Amino acid sequence: MADEKPATTASSPPPEKTADEESHATTRGGPGKGWMYKSVGLGFIKIPYYASPMSQLVLVSFVCFLCPGMFNAVTGLGGAGQLETRDVSKANTALYSTFAVVGFFAGSVANRIGLRLTLFIGGFGYFLYVASILSYNHNQNVGFLVFAGALLGVCAGCLWTAQGAVMMSYPTEQEKGKFISIFWIIFNMGAVIGSLVPLLQNLNSQANAVGNGTYIAFMVLMFCGFILAFGLIESKHVRRLDGSYVITMKNPSWKSELKGLYQVLRSDYYILLLFPMFIASNWFYTYQFNGVNAAKFNIRTRGLNGVVYYICQMVGALFYGWILDFRKIRRSIRSQYGLALLLALTMGIWGGGYVFQKGYTRADITPDSPRMDFKDSGYIGPMFLYMFYGFYDACFQTYVYWLMGSLTNNGRKLANFAGFYKGIQSAGAAVTWAVDEAGQDYVTQFAVSWGLLTGSILIAIPIVIWKVKDSIDIEEDLKFSDETLEDVAPTAVLENRAGDTVKA
DSSP states (O other): OOOOOOOOOOOOOOOOOHHHHHHHHHHHTTSSSSGOOOOEEEETEEEOTSSSSSHHHHHHHHHHHHTTHHHHHHHHTTTGOOOGHHHHHHHHHHHHHHHHHHHHHHHHHHHHOHHHHHHHHHHHHHHHHHHHHHHHHHHOHHHHHHHHHHHHHHHHHHHHHHHHHHHHSSOGGGGHHHHHHHHHHHHHHHHHHHHHHHHHHTOOOOOSSSHHHHHHHHHHHHHHHHGGGGOOOOHHHHHHHSSOOOOOOOOHHHHHHHHHHHHHHHHHHGGGGHHHHHHHHHHTHHHIIIIIIIBOHHHHHHHHHHHHHHHHHHHHHHHHHHHOOTSSSOOHHHHHHHHHHHHHHHHHHHHHHHHHHHOOOGGGTTSSSOOBBBTTTTTHHHHHHHHHHHHHHHHHHHHHHHHHHHHHOOOHHHHHHHHHHHHHHHHHHHHHHHHHHOOHHHHHHHHHHHHHHHHHHHTTHHHHTTOOOOOOOOHHHHHHHHOOHHHHHHHHHHHHHHHHHOOO
């Protein structure tokens, strides 16, 4: 339990405050105290104050809209828009290998250097990666492509850890599903717009690869994204509408963060049961992007598939976020219903995928093989399957993020959880890209993806049943922080506590 500060009486002077406590006191009055806490009205629309959780979430969402959102659009083309996918698979193997290592420890890095710098470093890697693909288009420089992929893994580990910390620790317990949905919608809007770029540029082309203009357009957008990261403010200045602050560390050091990482693994050991879900959450991308989109469709149809895939991700995130925040049902029960629905979607959607995959093998696909066009008569069925794949992806990841957020409200812990998630997820992705580069048959890739998703859901059942509570006591969350109740609690809680002290 956090140490209680002594109550101040009229006969005794208040204790002196440290510089960090003084900073908190300056803004403790909430919205209206300084420019960061001033709301702006535009007619009937009221824009939240800049230091609000919602404003910060939207800013992070647009950074991801412009960086990983555009990256997803490039990757979703299959082989990053290249005719031959092997070299891009090598780069992606390097990417997810470094991502796996850095991501696991990125929570400690984010807690130590702050979320703004972590987010900025993360965004730069996406810009360089697309630049390497543009270079590859001219000189086939595989070395630069693989190096850029490895560097992006380092950067992506930072970006996604910062993003996860904001999305899971900034909202109140009742709003976590909504925050995840809003992020996922804005983020995937980037992939939708990104997918429109190759679609529109190649609308009158039957080619199987994209040109230089497409990559240049992506680079410009990504540059804007990592510059936008400078607009993020540090967690200690963020204040919720109820007057509470995000639980962090006042004075983090490398030693305290590495120690904190160990403490989290020791105290929340049950998080290991979510590792299979972490692995499964990106495992199927390689199959869907290379084994379905690149294998079966020409470039303009790949672009169209990317558009509908990511639109359905937005719908899936909105749908699942609403279910998980449905207040008429207790949170502990919602978590169980959400997992059961996820299992049903896994069997239904991937069962449909099995019917489609039976129609071809990797041996049937060569660079010269005819690809399906959206004007072909048989296109509608595969298009709807690809749409449902996108819908499912958003449902799965929204649930995993919400489940982690339901286990704690501590920003420091959630940064580590996000790091675990992205690190383990990327380890799985590194394996799948390496398997694809080695020429593994598409049928096997499909079977492993479906089996892993199903098995990971079943393994998560004990956490959902025994660890998800309807609410988490704030003092429980303060155990792994050097902050006190006075530093972070809602104004109403502090007022009630002060009233109790006076009565005593």
